[in-house]
Amino acid sequence: MSLFIKNVLLNENVIDIFIQNGTINAIGENLDFQADKIINGTNKAVIPSFVNAHTHSAMTLMRSYADDMELHDWLENKIWPFEKNITEEDVYWGTRLAIIEMIKSGTTHFNDMYWHYDGTAQAVVDSGIHAHLSSAFIDLGDSELTKKQIAEQVDLYHRKNEYEPNVTFTLGIHSLYTVTNSGVEWARDFAKDHNLKIHMHLSETKKEVDEWVKQTGMRPVDYLDSLDMLGNHLLAAHVNWVSDDEIQKLSDNGVGVIHCPTSNMKLASGVFPYKRMKDAGVRMGLATDGVASNNNVDMVDEIKMAALLQKSSSQDPTIMPAKEAFHLATKGSASLFDLNMGEIAVGKSADLLLLDLNNIHLIPNYHLIPNLVYSAHSGCIHTTVSKGEILMENGSVNDEEIIIEQFNKAANRLVKG
């Protein structure tokens, strides 16, 4: 499969892009190539696609099911009871719907943690997108559950080739406060032995951190350090409540930190210490979190929220300029997963977007990235390409109607309880 994009705006220049076998093969003016498919890039700009570095895709099933509530009330009385009835098939359709939303809003790679791993993984394969996926390891201090969860992770690891190459298996450790030490240590060793990444929630709320300190005498990052868990294979989501010492440890050990601004704002979990993290050289990416707390998986929304939250909370309008927010959502997130994407360059994976420069929110086009971050919504995305495959052209995604129909059947059953 080859793809030839003609006369498209890249930064300030109108160029052609030739894509072969999923990779950007050539970029330049007036290129001459034969291709299976030619796209007219006139009045369009090309940018790298987004990497959504932390989500729970199937939670589309809970979109706007319960909002504006206190976190624990929300979890205990709304989210957890709803989740109890979710089947693997529900997860499949919930994830298919989320992936349509991602494709429409420019994401071609995401990092997920959820129950019914096979439902999520099959949805990724059937959608043509690519992802890092983990199951949600939670044992709540129950050693029988620990054994069961370990067995599940081992089973998924041994079956990981069923979903490759679209899916990269990772170990999902929900959080320090929901997984026993023996589970965390098992994950540390299994990850080391099999060269796996570990995906976890970390220091999301003040309450969680305060209780952890009370219980163990250590702050969560210090605790992870004492278990020898820190490293560049560790992907930690949220990380709002951290001391300067903890930030230095995250930096020194190359831990990948994932910022989820909308979810943090909506649940009032805290404000991500972006400037302190940046100054310390921490590796950072951006993410939507799940739809239950966002309420979408739209990275165009997320880049605006990230930039504005930092300016407002620090009372400094120069913090996180548009290009930094965009970088977090593209190359920043991509680098956490060692993905060869996040920029438009020869040799990079052809994960890219064409923006419609006639979209009213992008006019005038003095500066494209600030326009995208501060003005646009995801409706300005005309074409989404994932590893050289066109997943959306002119706003249209394959099988959207069928997926919505099946999704609605699942949602209607679940909401009745």
Place this chain on the structure above:
Amino acid sequence: MSLFIKNVLLNENVIDIFIQNGTINAIGENLDFQADKIINGTNKAVIPSFVNAHTHSAMTLMRSYADDMELHDWLENKIWPFEKNITEEDVYWGTRLAIIEMIKSGTTHFNDMYWHYDGTAQAVVDSGIHAHLSSAFIDLGDSELTKKQIAEQVDLYHRKNEYEPNVTFTLGIHSLYTVTNSGVEWARDFAKDHNLKIHMHLSETKKEVDEWVKQTGMRPVDYLDSLDMLGNHLLAAHVNWVSDDEIQKLSDNGVGVIHCPTSNMKLASGVFPYKRMKDAGVRMGLATDGVASNNNVDMVDEIKMAALLQKSSSQDPTIMPAKEAFHLATKGSASLFDLNMGEIAVGKSADLLLLDLNNIHLIPNYHLIPNLVYSAHSGCIHTTVSKGEILMENGSVNDEEIIIEQFNKAANRLVKG
């Protein structure tokens, strides 16, 4: 002109709506009417359109021209030099472009303050939308300029019928710190004599308030009170830095307060004290501010930003639930201008939107307003109706291409300086 919308979702029920002479005439199941135009409302929901209560429309000419800068640096070195070259014709095309964006994002009434009043007013008339408009009265302590500005306002007042009924003329007093006392007092008296509203910026930044206190010994609202300026004809934008006493005065006098969350976040101006205002019973509306500091005029973006900012800044997820954010943008804003709009009810002006329930961001549809506030972007708006006239159907607005072409000519000339 009559309009009949069949089988549309209103709250939880599928109903028909009959509109005649710009007013909602009947709402019910299986209505029987003859109409000039019938709209099939299947898979659509009807909601009131938005009122954008404070903007500077023609600043679309400066969209993403300069971002991520300190406020005074931004104004003095970027915005003001750019504005010096703007002509009345530029303002006309800048406003036409803004109005296309408003129509696409569901706004049918806006409140504007800008130079070259006639350019803005003519754009409103030609677009079929309706607005409150004011010129920008700024004299910077120069008494010759005061006289000139007063003469301009008097002239505009006497010519106001040129643009009626689409345009309602208001007096624009830029702010306390840019207009002399004699100008402010003239506006107070002229507004009283001619039953006009006064539109001004108020207590936007801490610096501005601190300097005012230093200069006069009074906080800005107290100062306005001492001039007998407070009343329900006064429309004050921003109002971030106010004491409890000032809030009580705003409430007691029925002053209309206009919240601009995105602009406040982007410029790091401060956080609007929503809860204190609400508890005191202050009349409130919502707005985008101008595109130079937003960077769009999209009220669907604004309702999300409003709700999330309050939750995050107060660390309380229950503050400003989705319905309150939506109310601010519809009935709240509308009531500041005594508009008979902002809700779907018989006898109300037919200013309304049809949302596409097949839009991926609105699925599942457990709760429409939370979906709209937290998940949707304005691309979910299928039809925009202003006083019974269809301004957009299926995403298409009249004359969009011609307006973009003329706008780009103006923008290209201006950006070259």
